[in-house]
Amino acid sequence: AQSVSQHNHHVILSEAASLELGCNYSYGGTVNLFWYVQYPGQHLQLLLKYFSGDPLVKGIKGFEAEFIKSKFSFNLRKPSVQWSDTAEYFCAVNAATNAGKSTFGDGTTLTVKP
């Protein structure tokens, strides 16, 4: 069975600080990886995903994530956060053999101080 671990439950940053949210998964086979974001009062939505090719993927609003297969990691980064990035972030993994069923991490709440 696959599992996902997000290292930080709550991160507080000032505007313009750099962000890195950790995500590690456990699964021995091929995976597809996702970051979803839930802004206050809004639906959960896709931020970015990796399924093949360049392990550095870029998403919306200046976010990027790097898949490091040897470390089973898919960390989310942004060089300079804004107050509007305040949200809850979820990492998710789909095993290639699991046909669309995702396993989500516990989530990280990011608070950006203006």
Add this chain to the structure above:
Amino acid sequence: DVKVTQSSRYLVKRTGEKVFLECVQDMDHENMFWYRQDPGLGLRLIYFSYDVKMKEKGDIPEGYSVSREKKERFSLILESASTNQTSMYLCASSAFRDSTDTQYFGPGTRLTVL
């Protein structure tokens, strides 16, 4: 744009009541999912469906059942609500039975069981 709607944003029920949560998607997606979201626990999959009249158990199916009589509609049923089912319930859909597919989420139903 994909639209996933849920019948209620807020719902208050009493212990022992039968509760129906409805979800409708308008993009002819094959897959539909029900999750519950609890603080610090992330999203946990209750049930999912890859086709009409088809259902599979997720990670926490106990106390729940589902129904998918039409492709666009997926219902979650609490046969006899209990206080430990107080939670945020999220419905999602994805296009195909493919592990690279993005899931699209509804706004959620916050259920309180008294």
